[in-house]
């Protein structure tokens with residue numbers, strides 16, 4: 058191979074649809090020194106045996122947008138490259154066969170419209186007109202997405218490869234990458250079967266091979282191969298080439314037309330993991346043995362929908378392994394463990410649908426150092442410690458696979474691989490009636506059942522009022538009127554230490570962190586667009602040390618953000634101390650009475666001011682007490698070495714008994730913070746939203762002449778105004794359940810959608826947070842001057858708009 062390159066700007070490993078799409082998009086961005094290496098032939102991994110359905114709707118706006126990018130690309134790719142792609146925009150149907158599913162579909166239709174995607178609701182007979190072969194006796198309704206379609210996976214991939222080559226990328230088949238050359242932890246190049254290529258950046262799109270390969274350089278990519286089957290029939294009378302794709306989630310199956318016959322596959326409740334001891338050598342263009350016994354369950358379900366399958370000839374039963382992930386979302390981005398090492402993998406049987414958009418996003422991430430927009434649901438940094446264990450990953454992944462078509466209930470929790478990470482208080486809280494949820498492996502009390510009244514600590518999911526509704530109301534009331542204790546041990550905690558700790562944090566944090574020792578700072582950390590990458594609390598514990606506290610789920614992401622943004626000339630180190638400290642949050646108007654009963658230290662308002670922290674003694678334990686609140690009440694977060702957790706908990710509970718102290722869980726925090734207007738990252742704030750858009754401009758140190766990351770962008774917004782502004786919405790009817798992604802209408806025009814929603818028990822109202830958008834600019838007058846409605850499950854309900862917090866406990870008490 059005389060033309061084999063010796064250097065490249067970036068090397069892409071893997072010639073499936075995702076690698077080829079990434080090469081295509083990078084080349085289009087002008088990155089011509091891009092080399093794609095495929096160990097066998099293009100498409101020979103998983104791509105060649107995909108069924109080829111291309112659906113777009115996901116529960117997140119940006120991921121839906123990404124899938125929309127795929128469709129946009131597939132519509133024109135054939136014309137651009139001259140290679141057929143098999144793309145057909147024949148639309149997609151989705152059936153609902155019971156009332157709860159119909160509610161889900163209607164909510165999805167509202168979500169789709171919020172995201173700008175056309176999704177029409179049909180009667181059973183209208184659906185049957187589009188898909189005459191199906192029985193509709195049990196169908197309550199259907200949704201139709203006219204822009205969904207199908208494609209030939211291999212052809213689309215070859216067309217992407219051709220497009221990449223046309224734009225300057227080089228592609229080599231039969232070239233396995235053997236090893237990544239790391240020197241002092243820095244990528245220098247790749248060793249391949251055909252020689253060495255020096256490069257700065259590597260993009261691993263290795264499908265199901267990704268986990269093992271990434272591990273060789275210490276990068277954790279939690280995916281495992283699972284068998285996935287679909288059947289291909291001979292021609293069936295009545296199957297026309299314009300037949301829409303069909304998803305029948307209540308029967309766990311999907312369909313598409315293929316050469317006058319049908320492809321039918323599905324997601325069984327008992328999936329079969331594959332290659333648990335490693336993928337066999339030489340596995341390419343290979344299928345697994347058809348497993349008719351296992352497929353029978355899906356076949357039976359489908360016969361009830363499409364009776365013609367009974368007599369149809371079966372051409373083949375394709376059984377292919379595909380990479381699935383613990384949460385059913387794919388994995389994109391720069392690995393937190395290794396700079397310049399990017400991953401695009403784990404496509405959960407929708408890599409054809411996602412491939413075009415995912416390749417675009419990954420290419421931009423590589424080229425610009427950040428994704429084109431917030432991609433948190435698929436960001437590689439959403440994972441954490443439990444995901445290092447492949448058995449745990451497999452267990453959780455099989456649950457996610459089995460739930461692919463089951464109802465996606467509001468507040469639904471995973472049930473597998475639990476309990477995994479436990480606070481020292483786990484058993485005590487369980488005995489007290491805790492119903493736990495789970496995040497990054499941590500068990501966290503969501504709410505407490507009243508065991509003495511016969512309540513069961515178990516979630517029963519519904520689209521109506523859930524079984525925990527009253528229990529959360531009790532905890533909410535106790536927080537507003539007496540006191541509650543939250544176990545928040547799962548908080549991620551870091552220490553930033555070194556002579557330049559203040560200088561480094563001043564650059565990364567938007568708020569002023571140059572406080573005296575004992576100062577507590579709530580701050581955002583911004584990207585260069587001014588978007589909020591982190592939202593957290595820092596305490597200056599020493600002149601050269603900050604203690605940083607952030608949300609459980611953001612442990613990997615926020616650590617990565619802070620660590621990667623410490624300026625090169627700063628001597629400061631970041632250490633994760635999450636597992637060293639338990640956290641008990643004592644909140645409510647009686648919190649001071651309780652705390653003063655267990656400590657000799659001064660916890661009076663004068664002696665322990667809001668926004669400060671100090672070490673106090675409780676029951677023999679040095680407790681780092683932070684006077685802060687996320688529920689809008691007087692309170693302290695008590696951070697203590699884990700071995701003291703049960704002792705301090707017992708002391709607080711004993712002292713609190715006389716003051717009405719009860720245990721409380723995360724669902725009441727959500728309700729309390731909505732009333733108080735506190736923001737949540739990955740809810741209504743994130744990388745696509747700036748402090749001035751989110752009503753957090755006061756937390757930017759613009760009055761100080763100190764540079765910080767994102768300063769120019771927020772300064773420009775302060776001066777020039779914003780085009781979207783976060784507002785709060787309430788409805789007067791407590792029986793209409795408002796949920797996230799409800800569309801916001803202002804004066805009859807769609808202006809946004811709700812990012813978060815929940816019930817406020819003090820106000821006895823549903824509350825939602827969402828952005829009001831206008832290209833012409835938005836200010837407080839604009840927001841407050843409109844007449845608003847929310848679309849909830851396709852029904853419009855009137856609502857009120859607010860910019861100030863709905864409930865301020867101090868004001869409330871002054872009034873009392």
Ligand SMILES: Cc1cc2nc3c(=O)[nH]c(=O)nc-3n(C[C@H](O)[C@H](O)[C@H](O)COP(=O)(O)OP(=O)(O)OC[C@H]3O[C@@H](n4cnc5c(N)ncnc54)[C@H](O)[C@@H]3O)c2cc1C
Nearest residue numbers: 071073075096102103104107108109110234264408409410
């Ligand atoms: C039965 C089945 C049906 C499906 N149906 C659909 C569908 O209808 N719609 C849909 O959207 N998706 C579907 N999918 C999913 C889709 O096929 C995948 O998500 C997609 O093909 C994944 O593409 P990829 O590029 O990530 O992986 P792959 O296609 O597996 O590509 C990875 C490539 O990396 C190469 N590689 C690995 N290691 C190295 C190395 N060290 N050096 C060089 N090369 C390396 C491999 O050889 C492989 O070619 C289906 C999947 C299955 C199994």
